Amino acid sequence: MTTKDQSLGPLANDGLSPEERDLFSDARPVPYQPYPIEVVEKFVNWVRANSLFMLAFGTGCGAVELNPLMTARYDAYRFGFQPRPTPRQASVFMIGGYASVKTLKRIIRSYEQMQGPKFVVALGICPVNGGMYWDSYNTVNQFDLYIPVDLYITGCMPRPEVLLAGVLELKKKIKEGRADGHNRYIENLDWYKANQKRIIKNWDMPDYSW
Amino acid sequence: MEFWAVKIGYFLITLGMVTVYGLLLGAIIARTMARVQGRIGIPYWQPFLDIIKNLGKRTAVSHGVMFYMGPVFRIAGGIGTLAFVPVIYGSEMFSNFHFAGDLLLAMYFIFFGQLGMALGAGESGHPFSAIGVARGLGQMTAFELPFVLAIIAVVIQYDTLSITEIVAAQQGGVSNWTLFTNPLAVAAAMLAFLGMSGYPPFDVFTAPNEIPIGPPTEYHSSFLALMATNRAIFASAKLILFMDLFFGGATGLIEMIIKTWAIYMVAVVVGASFPRFRVDQSIRFFLRVPTLIGIASIAFVQIFLLG
Numbered sequence: 375m376t377t378k379d380q381s382l383g384p385l386a387n388d389g390l391s392p393e394e395r396d397l398f399s400d401a402r403p404v405p406y407q408p409y410p411i412e413v414v415e416k417f418v419n420w421v422r423a424n425s426l427f428m429l430a431f432g433t434g435c436g437a438v439e440l441n442p443l444m445t446a447r448y449d450a451y452r453f454g455f456q457p458r459p460t461p462r463q464a465s466v467f468m469i470g471g472y473a474s475v476k477t478l479k480r481i482i483r484s485y486e487q488m489q490g491p492k493f494v495v496a497l498g499i500c501p502v503n504g505g506m507y508w509d510s511y512n513t514v515n516q517f518d519l520y521i522p523v524d525l526y527i528t529g530c531m532p533r534p535e536v537l538l539a540g541v542l543e544l545k546k547k548i549k550e551g552r553a554d555g556h557n558r559y560i561e562n563l564d565w566y567k568a569n570q571k572r573i574i575k576n577w578d579m580p581d582y583s584w
Numbered sequence: 585m586e587f588w589a590v591k592i593g594y595f596l597i598t599l600g601m602v603t604v605y606g607l608l609l610g611a612i613i614a615r616t617m618a619r620v621q622g623r624i625g626i627p628y629w630q631p632f633l634d635i636i637k638n639l640g641k642r643t644a645v646s647h648g649v650m651f652y653m654g655p656v657f658r659i660a661g662g663i664g665t666l667a668f669v670p671v672i673y674g675s676e677m678f679s680n681f682h683f684a685g686d687l688l689l690a691m692y693f694i695f696f697g698q699l700g701m702a703l704g705a706g707e708s709g710h711p712f713s714a715i716g717v718a719r720g721l722g723q724m725t726a727f728e729l730p731f732v733l734a735i736i737a738v739v740i741q742y743d744t745l746s747i748t749e750i751v752a753a754q755q756g757g758v759s760n761w762t763l764f765t766n767p768l769a770v771a772a773a774m775l776a777f778l779g780m781s782g783y784p785p786f787d788v789f790t791a792p793n794e795i796p797i798g799p800p801t802e803y804h805s806s807f808l809a810l811m812a813t814n815r816a817i818f819a820s821a822k823l824i825l826f827m828d829l830f831f832g833g834a835t836g837l838i839e840m841i842i843k844t845w846a847i848y849m850v851a852v853v854v855g856a857s858f859p860r861f862r863v864d865q866s867i868r869f870f871l872r873v874p875t876l877i878g879i880a881s882i883a884f885v886q887i888f889l890l891g
Binding site for chain 1: 618621622623624625626627630633634636637640641642643644645792796797800801802803804805808
C-alpha cells in the first residue's frame with residue numbers, strides 16, 4: 375500500500391459511456407483535517423462515538439443477528455446506536471457477512487455516498503478470510519482490499535451480545551481517534567480503486583460515487 | 585428602538601428555551617415509547633449529541649441552491665411560527681411579537697416551512713424524495729381543511745384574530761377553555777393535529793422502511809442538524825399554538841410544559857395504536873369526518889354561542 379499525494383487531478387470515470395460522463399462528478403475526494411484545537415476534536419470524537427447512525431447492509435447471514443440489537447432484549451439505542459435508512463445520513467456502515475462480487479459494487483457505492491467521518495464494521499468471519507466461502511468463485515474473500523474496515527466482529531455468526539461488544543469497542547476506537555478508515559480510503563484511493571476494478575469486471579459506475 | 589431591542593432579546597431567550605424543551609420533549613417521548621416496549625431507550629441528551637455530531641461531519645455534498653435553501657426555509661418556518669405565538673400568557677418575556685392579526689401569520693408560517701422543504705427536497709433529485717414530497721403535500725392539503733375550519737370557528741367565537749386575546753378570553757377557569765365552550769372545533773383541530781404531527785397513521789410521507797425517510801433522504805451533515813433543530817422548534821411552536829387556541833394557554837412555565845406534553849401525547853398514543861394509512865386513505869379520512877366536524881363547529885358557534 376502506497377500513500378498518494380492529492381495532486382492527481384480529476385477522476386477518469388472511464389467506466390461510464392461518454393454521454394453519461396457529464397451526469398457524474400469527477401472531483402477527487404480530499405481527506406478531512408481534524409479540528410485545529412485538540413480539545414474540540416476530542417469532544418467531537420466523543421460525540422461521534424455516542425451518536426452512531428447505522429446503515430445496515432444485510433448481505434449475508436449477519437443481518438439476522440443484527441435485527442435483535444434493536445429489540446427489547448439487547449436495546450442498542452441506549453448506547454446512542456440507531457438505524458438510519460439512507461447512506462447519506464449514516465455514519466456507521468455495518469456489513470452483515472459475506473459479499474458476492476455483485477454485492478461489492480453496491481457496498482462501494484453505498485459507502486462512498488456516506489459523509490465522513492464514517493466507520494465500517496464487518497460482521498462474521500467471511501469478511502476476514504472468506505470463511506466457509508473461501509474457495510467460492512464469486513465471493514469476496516478479504517474486505518480490507520476493497521473498502522477500509524475499521525472493526526471486524528468475527529464469528530459464524532456473531533451473536534447479538536458480541537455485536538454489542540463490538541459496538542462498544544468501536545465507540546472506544548472513535549473516542550481515541552483511531553477509527554480513521556475514511557481518510558485511509560481517500561489517501562489510498564487509487565490502490566483501492568485498482569483492487570476494486572480488478573475484481574469487478576463490468577465497472578459501469580463513476581470512480582467515486584459522490 | 586430600545587423597546588424592540590428588548591423584545592428581540594426576549595425572543596432569543598424564548599427561542600433557546602423552546603429549542604431545548606423541544607429536543608428534551610422528543611427524547612422523553614422516545615424514552616416513554618421505549619419503556620412501553622420494555623427497553624431502556626435513548627439517553628435524554630441523545631438529540632443534542634445527534635445535532636452536534638451532524639454539525640461535526642467534515643464532508644457535505646450539495647445538489648444546488650434550492651437544496652441549501654430547503655432546510656433554511658424549514659427553520660424559518662419554525663422560528664416564524666414561534667415568533668408570533670405567545671408562549672406564556674401575561675409574561676412580558678415570553679409573549680413574543682404578538683399583534684392584532686398574529687393568528688393568520690402563524691398559520692401561514694406553519695405551511696411555509698413545508699413548502700420550502702418540498703422545493704429543496706425536489707432539487708436533490710432522489711426519487712424517494714419526490715414521492716415523499718408528493719404524498720406530504722397531498723396530505724397537507726387535506727388536513728389543512730379541518731384545521732382552518734376549526735380556526736375560523738374559534739375566530740368567530742372570540743371575534744378576534746389575535747392569539748393573545750383568544751388566550752385572554754379563556755382565562756378564569758377550566759370551563760372557559762375552548763375545549764369546553766366549543767368542543768367541535770377542538771375535535772376537528774386535534775384530528776388535523778394528528779396529520780400534522782407525522783405519527784402513524786399519517787406518516788406515509790416519511791414512511792420509514794418503505795421510502796427510506798421520504799423528503800430528507802438526501803439531506804445530511806449540517807443540513808440534517810438544521811432540520812433536527814427545526815423539528816424541535818416547530819413541534820414546540822405548534823403545540824404552544826394549539827395550547828393557546830384550545831386549551832386555555834399557560835400562565836406559567838410548568839403549566840406550559842404539562843399542557844404541551846399532554847397534547848403531544850395524544851398524537852403519540854394514537855400513533856402507537858394504529859397502522860399507517862395510504863395517502864389516498866388519509867386524504868379521504870380528512871375530507872370526510874374531520875371536515876364535517878369543522879363545518880359543524882362553525883354552525884355550532886353561529887347558532888348556539890352567538891345566535
